[in-house]
Amino acid sequence: MTQRSIGKRGRPTPAERRARDARILDAAWELLLERGFAEVSLDAVAARAGVTKRTLYTAFGDKLALLHAVVRRQHSYAGAGDETGQADALPPADAAAPDPVETAVAIGGALLSDEAVALHRLMISEAGRSPELAAEFHEAGPLAAQQHLVTAGLTPDQAETAFTLLLGELHRRRLLGLDAAPSPSSIRTRAAHAVATALAAHPHP
Amino acid sequence: MTQRSIGKRGRPTPAERRARDARILDAAWELLLERGFAEVSLDAVAARAGVTKRTLYTAFGDKLALLHAVVRRQHSYAGAGDETGQADALPPADAAAPDPVETAVAIGGALLSDEAVALHRLMISEAGRSPELAAEFHEAGPLAAQQHLVTAGLTPDQAETAFTLLLGELHRRRLLGLDAAPSPSSIRTRAAHAVATALAAHPHP
DNA sequence: AATTATTGATACGGCCTAGTATCAATAACG
DNA sequence: CGTTATTGATACTAGGCCGTATCAATAATT
Numbered sequence: 001m002t003q004r005s006i007g008k009r010g011r012p013t014p015a016e017r018r019a020r021d022a023r024i025l026d027a028a029w030e031l032l033l034e035r036g037f038a039e040v041s042l043d044a045v046a047a048r049a050g051v052t053k054r055t056l057y058t059a060f061g062d063k064l065a066l067l068h069a070v071v072r073r074q075h076s077y078a079g080a081g082d083e084t085g086q087a088d089a090l091p092p093a094d095a096a097a098p099d100p101v102e103t104a105v106a107i108g109g110a111l112l113s114d115e116a117v118a119l120h121r122l123m124i125s126e127a128g129r130s131p132e133l134a135a136e137f138h139e140a141g142p143l144a145a146q147q148h149l150v151t152a153g154l155t156p157d158q159a160e161t162a163f164t165l166l167l168g169e170l171h172r173r174r175l176l177g178l179d180a181a182p183s184p185s186s187i188r189t190r191a192a193h194a195v196a197t198a199l200a201a202h203p204h205p
Numbered sequence: 206m207t208q209r210s211i212g213k214r215g216r217p218t219p220a221e222r223r224a225r226d227a228r229i230l231d232a233a234w235e236l237l238l239e240r241g242f243a244e245v246s247l248d249a250v251a252a253r254a255g256v257t258k259r260t261l262y263t264a265f266g267d268k269l270a271l272l273h274a275v276v277r278r279q280h281s282y283a284g285a286g287d288e289t290g291q292a293d294a295l296p297p298a299d300a301a302a303p304d305p306v307e308t309a310v311a312i313g314g315a316l317l318s319d320e321a322v323a324l325h326r327l328m329i330s331e332a333g334r335s336p337e338l339a340a341e342f343h344e345a346g347p348l349a350a351q352q353h354l355v356t357a358g359l360t361p362d363q364a365e366t367a368f369t370l371l372l373g374e375l376h377r378r379r380l381l382g383l384d385a386a387p388s389p390s391s392i393r394t395r396a397a398h399a400v401a402t403a404l405a406a407h408p409h410p
Numbered sequence: 411a412a413t414t415a416t417t418g419a420t421a422c423g424g425c426c427t428a429g430t431a432t433c434a435a436t437a438a439c440g
Numbered sequence: 441c442g443t444t445a446t447t448g449a450t451a452c453t454a455g456g457c458c459g460t461a462t463c464a465a466t467a468a469t470t
Contacts, residue, residue, distance in 0.1 A: 008417080008418085008465095008466080008467090009416080009417045009418050009419090009464085009465050009466050009467080010415090010416065010417060010418095010465070010466030010467035010468075011414080011415050011416045011417075011466075011467050011468045011469080012416070012417075012467085012468085013467090013468070035333075036330070036333065038243040038244075039243075041456080041457060041458085042457080042458070042459085043456095043457075043458095051417090051418090052417070052418055052419070052420090053458090053459080053460095054416095054417075054418080054419095054459095054460085054461095055416085055417065055418085057458095057459070057460085058416085058417095062458080062459075063457095063458070063459095121329055121330070121332070123381060124326055124329050124330065124380045124381060125241070125326070125329065125330040127326070127380070127381045127382040128240075128241065128382060131382055134381040134382055134383065135381070135383060137381070138377075138378065138381055138383060142374065142377060160373070160374055161370065161402070163374070164369060164370060164373045164374055165366065165369060165370070168365070168369045169347065169365055169368070169369055172343075172347060173343065175329045175332070176328060176329060176332045176339040176340070176342070176343055177332040177333060177336055177339055178339065178340060178343060193406075197366070197402065197406040200405060200406065201398075201402040201405065201406070213435095213436080213437090213447080213448085214434085214435050214436050214437080214446080214447045214448050214449090215435070215436030215437035215438075215445090215446065215447060215448095216436075216437050216438045216439080216444080216445050216446045216447075217437080217438080217446070217447075218437090218438070246426080246427060246428085247427080247428070247429085248427075248428095256447090256448090257447070257448055257449070257450090258428090258429080258430095259429095259430085259431090259446095259447075259448080259449095260446085260447065260448085262428095262429070262430085263446085263447095267428080267429080268427095268428070268429095
């Protein structure tokens with residue numbers, strides 16, 4: 001479509017610019033998740049995006065700014081629930097059937113996915129370098145998920161307990177690279193257990 | 206005691222070697238926790254330990270081996286409960302009063318401390334580079350903690366639930382650098398809540 | 411059609427770091 | 441006491457990477 005043939009120089013049209021920027025962010029996203037910030041060179045990002053480093057710098061600034069742009073795009077995907085195909089996207093908070101267990105199933109599938117865990121790991125690793133980015137991630141991810149559970153009818157305390165139990169030790173092990181992504185049926189079992197325990201643990205409003 | 210005056214050369218006595226190696230591990234431990242693996246140079250470790258890089262290499266090998274040595278020493282501290290003064294050390298599993306809540310209080314104080322959280326963050330960051338080290342950390346930390354709860358009278362399921370709730374979202378936020386270490390009273394409240402919920406959530410054996 | 415902005419290709423400067431080498435000094439060991 | 445291992449101090453090699461510069465090419469813009 002707006003795909004510019006490789007090796008082509010000259011001034012790009014605005015549509016081509018958007019497509020090129022998206023390619024850069026895609027390439028950076030992939031490399032960051034599989035190697036981490038320090039191990040990704042901008043040469044590698046530029047090569048995978050089919051772009052030279054100069055274009056990369058004029059479009060995003062420096063390496064840290066590129067990281068921020070990548071993560072913030074992911075945040076805008078989470079909660080959108082559109083056809084972006086992002087594995088860590090959360091369903092819209094105002095879904096038709098606000099059932100707590102179904103909401104928990106959706107959250108578990110999203111946040112326990114390979115991509116979401118890799119992003120979580122990246123944010124923990126870079127929290128020292130980018131504190132505000134870590135805060136944004138927390139709000140767009142774990143906090144938003146708990147808010148969805150509140151929308152589904154839980155109290156804030158119940159939502160926090162249910163969310164904690166939903167991820168549980170599995171999430172800790174996954175952050176350490178010790179476990180694979182759970183199956184959908186496993187996620188459903190976890191979600192049901194987490195919601196039931198949370199309801200029993202906190203008094204009704 | 207066996208402290209060699211700085212700038213002194215020549216063959217060291219075995220006691221001096223041990224003291225020197227401990228100084229190196231201390232220096233590496235401090236720098237790793239406050240800066241992370243990639244941001245710590247071996248020159249910085251050598252300088253803080255009062256040693257030259259050559260000594261560092263002949264004593265430990267390369268940079269990755271030094272990381273492993275540092276983390277493994279921390280593992281040997283955890284569970285020892287002696288006078289090492291390590292903040293993430295767990296009390297001995299066969300303590301006199303195996304009360305679940307008191308055990309949970311001890312675990313919470315240990316694993317929610319600044320040092321333990323920093324180590325946890327380091328292990329998550331380096332899990333890709335050192336999978337076996339991440340596995341060892343998990344066994345010596347979270348798994349050992351749950352085992353202590355089992356020793357204190359909980360079932361394995363109850364222990365996992367109690368441990369998960371004890372750390373909870375606070376631990377997630379601390380990994381992201383968003384929260385400070387909790388007060389002892391706060392830890393006690395968390396421990397009591399976590400154990401009570403875990404007991405209620407799982408059937409008695 | 412002329413101008414101007416932007417890119418590709420490439421190279422380079424500057425900086426940092428891992429790891430090694432050299433040499434003199436010095437103390438443990440036999 | 442002589443030998444030998446080990447260290448301090450320092451310099452060095454090799455490599456990687458960030459960020460910038462140069463120059464020709466090319467297409468959007470006017």
